[in-house]
Amino acid sequence: MLLDNNKIIDPTYKILNFIQSKNRELFDNDGYVILFGNLKTNFLKLFNSVVYVYDIQKDSDFMKRYNQKSFVSSMLIEYSYVKLSTVWDISYQIGAKLTKLTNSKGNRYEQLEKEFLDYAEENSDLNLDWYKEVNKIRNKLVHGGVKIIPFYLDDNEEIKNRLCFQVYDFNLEDLIPISNFYTNKSNNYINFVDNYFAFYTSTLYSYLVDFFNFILLKICNESCFNLNSFDKHENLDTLERIGIDDKHWSIANMKAFKCIASDMLKLYKNEGNYIGIDRIVINQLELEKFFPMLGNSK
Numbered sequence: 495m496l497l498d499n500n501k502i503i504d505p506t507y508k509i510l511n512f513i514q515s516k517n518r519e520l521f522d523n524d525g526y527v528i529l530f531g532n533l534k535t536n537f538l539k540l541f542n543s544v545v546y547v548y549d550i551q552k553d554s555d556f557m558k559r560y561n562q563k564s565f566v567s568s569m570l571i572e573y574s575y576v577k578l579s580t581v582w583d584i585s586y587q588i589g590a591k592l593t594k595l596t597n598s599k600g601n602r603y604e605q606l607e608k609e610f611l612d613y614a615e616e617n618s619d620l621n622l623d624w625y626k627e628v629n630k631i632r633n634k635l636v637h638g639g640v641k642i643i644p645f646y647l648d649d650n651e652e653i654k655n656r657l658c659f660q661v662y663d664f665n666l667e668d669l670i671p672i673s674n675f676y677t678n679k680s681n682n683y684i685n686f687v688d689n690y691f692a693f694y695t696s697t698l699y700s701y702l703v704d705f706f707n708f709i710l711l712k713i714c715n716e717s718c719f720n721l722n723s724f725d726k727h728e729n730l731d732t733l734e735r736i737g738i739d740d741k742h743w744s745i746a747n748m749k750a751f752k753c754i755a756s757d758m759l760k761l762y763k764n765e766g767n768y769i770g771i772d773r774i775v776i777n778q779l780e781l782e783k784f785f786p787m788l789g790n791s792k
Contacts, residue, residue: 501742502787505702506530509592509710526591533584534743537702540577540695543570545747548688548754551657554648567644567657567687572635574691579632581698582625585705593712613708620704624697631661631669639663645684653768658684674766675758689761692754699787755785 504510510530547570550556560566586606603622610620634640645658658678661669668683676689745751759780760771782789 500745500748502699502745502748503703504534504741504743505699506533506588506706507741509706509713512710512713513592526588529584529588529591533581533588536577536580536584537698538743538745540574540581540691540698541745541751542747543574543577544688544691544695544754545750546570547657547691548750551646551688552655554655557646557648557657561646564644564646567646567659568642571642571644571659571687575628575632575635578628578691578694578698581702582629585702589705589709592709594716609712610708613711620701620708624694625701627671628694634663634669635661640669644687645681647681650681652680653678657687659687659690660684672766674762674764676761677766678768679766680768688754689758692751693758696755696785696787703786752781752788755781755788759784
């Protein structure tokens with residue numbers, strides 16, 4: 495949730511505050527400190543890669559000079575897929591360390607989904623359908639099983655200076671589901687790169703908020719502790735020692751991300767048709783509803 499133009503609420507802050515109050519010795523374990531730190535670092539790298547795409551696509555001279563073989567665009571797309579998966583993996587590692595989350599038998603996604611059923615009513619973003627789609631592409635990408643095809647639209651009559659892409663497997667099946675938030679229906683259903691990864695960055699953030707709420711509730715249930723009786727007195731010295739100096743993550747270029755989100759919502763409200771979106775007006779409340787990461791702090 496947005497506090498100002500440069501900060502979002504730290505999705506791990508609530509659980510960190512609980513741990514330092516009830517199980518402070520965990521912070522003496524460097525593994526926990528590194529995992530929480532890497533979660534933030536990789537999320538910010540993902541966020542900044544989205545904004546970088548948004549910025550460089552406007553510079554047609556740069557794209558013509560350095561993207562002749564689509565190296566720059568392919569690299570940014572692959573990097574963003576890896577970072578999305580990395581953040582999810584780190585959150586899972588943290589949850590598995592803090593709770594009885596893992597089981598030697600069965601698929602970890604199946605285990606998580608079974609666990610989520612008891613908490614999904616209170617945490618609506620606690621699902622894995624979105625991540626399975628993204629991670630399927632990421633896994634095939636790592637093992638050489640997909641082909642990323644970028645397109646830079648700079649001489650299109652309708653759409654100017656936009657980087658788009660498609661992802662195909664060996665059977666030439668397009669692996670990206672069509673969405674009015676990011677699919678370019680005007681050009682054979684290719685996908686806007688900045689819209690696509692901004693959409694999943696926002697989705698990932700909402701998932702992290704609900705996931706760590708779920709982990710906190712699970713810790714309390716496993717230890718028979720009443721979360722409602724939790725004393726929220728904050729030991730700032732402890733949190734500062736592991737790099738948590740307030741309740742927020744500082745974010746650069748939030749203004750650019752909000753512009754991407756606004757364009758996405760316009761495209762969505764125009765049923766995926768790019769022509770005419772400039773006539774659609776988006777207000778802050780609508781942005782907050784569709785993209786909670788941009789919501790007001792409470």
